[in-house]
Amino acid sequence: MSATRLALFNPAGLPLPTGWDGPVCTLSRQLTALSPDLVIAADATEAKRTGHPWLGWLRDDPDRLRHDRQWLDCVLSHDGFIVENPAQAQFLTDTLSASGRPAHILTIADLAPEPLSALLGEVRAAAGFAPTGPAVRVDYIVRIGGRDIGFVRRCLDSLAAQTSGGIGVILVRYAPVRGLDAEMERQRPHFRRLDLIDIASPPIGPTTRSACLWAGLRSVEADLFGMLDDDDALHPNHVASLTPLALSGSIAIAGSVQVWDDAAGPFPPDDPSFEHRTFHALPPPDRSAFMAWNLAIHSSAGTRSRSGFRRR
Incomplete structure (x- = not known):
């Protein structure tokens, strides 16, 4: 199996x-x-932790997952599954x-290079790891100020690496960086647009x-937009995986991604901490379901239609 560039994630x-x-x-x-x-998680409840395609090995009985939403979200964070x-x-x-998400599944008995290679092709196409067709334009509003340029660089690098293409960036600066x-000049060729807006910061905070x-x-000029902190x-594949839901008229939400242990420190750490990705669609007009979930949604989690936001 080692010739197929696989890795097994097995912390336990x-x-x-x-x-x-x-x-x-x-x-x-x-x-x-x-x-x-491709990464294979030895236990699917460990959840996906890096930006590679992941297969989660499901070892639990379905009844347990039916009664534990947190465990289920961890399992569903994977791009495919081994059962x-x-x-x-x-x-x-x-x-x-x-x-409407396809279930890419392989049995443990079929865990061999050829079936894994075939499943990887399906996963890459379905989960947005490979560009498919013309890019949808998405503008990201990035709030910057007060943190080291290393954070801004890492954030912009992650946007430049989006498989979807068509990314524009609007930097909103409230404090000097x-x-x-120089960083904007380095990044400019990688984006559809890269603009800077300065806003006044209040005396306190x-x-x-x-x-x-x-x-x-x-x-914002694009049909879809998102927001990030620096x-x-x-x-x-974050944008590519959410775009179809957002274009359907829904709010597309993913769990917080690339969460870092000491994000408040002066430099980005080497290792991302525990994370999970969950996907929810809110079909209009059922926006009330959003409140029923009783969820706390991270500001970086959503991709939204510009037409759905109007300032009162």
């Missing part, structure tokens, strides 16, 4: 698949260094069908996200 030291002779990682920084084509029995496969298929001009959002919204970073 669970039994390895029969015949496995590829790399085994216990930290996400090890996966980042290896940069495999041990037909009941698990049926549960995943039924669960994902509600959002040393080195910003940083400018609020809402103030930066509305300042940036006035300059210490946020996105997986490369």
Whole structure:
């Protein structure tokens, strides 16, 4: 199996698949260094942790997942799944069908290079890892000020790496950032647009996200937009995976991604902390369902239609 650029993520030291002779990682920084084509999580409840395609090995009975939403969200964060029995496969298929997401499933008995390669092709196409057709224009409003330029660079690098293409960036600056001009020149060729807006900061405390959002919204040109802080970073397929939902007239939401252990520190750390990705669609006119979930949504999680936001 090692010739197929696979890596097994196994922090708990669970039994390895029969015949496995590829790399085994216990930290996400090890996966980042290896940069495999596909990561297999030895336990799907560990959740996806890097921007590579992931398959989660489901070891739990479906009944447990039906009664534990947090565990289910961790399982569903993966791009595809390895199952041990037909009941698990049926549960995943039924669960994902509600959002129109295909269930890419491989049985543990079929865990071999050729089936894995075929499944990887399906995952890459369906989960936005490979561009498909003309790029949809998306503008990202990025709130900057007060953090080191290293954070801004990491954020912009993650936007430049989006497989969707068609990304525009509106930087909203509320405080000085040393080195910003040079960084903007470095980044400019990678974006459809890269603009800077300055807004006044109040005497006490940083400018609020809402103030930066509305300042940036006035300059949004694309059909879709999102918002990031300068210490946020996105997986490369983040925009591509959410765009179809957002274009359908829904609000497309993913769980917080690329969350870093010490994001408030002066420099980006080497290793992303625990994260998960969950996908929800809010079909209009059922916006009330948003409140019923009782969810706290991170500001970087959503991709939205510009037409859905109007300042009162």
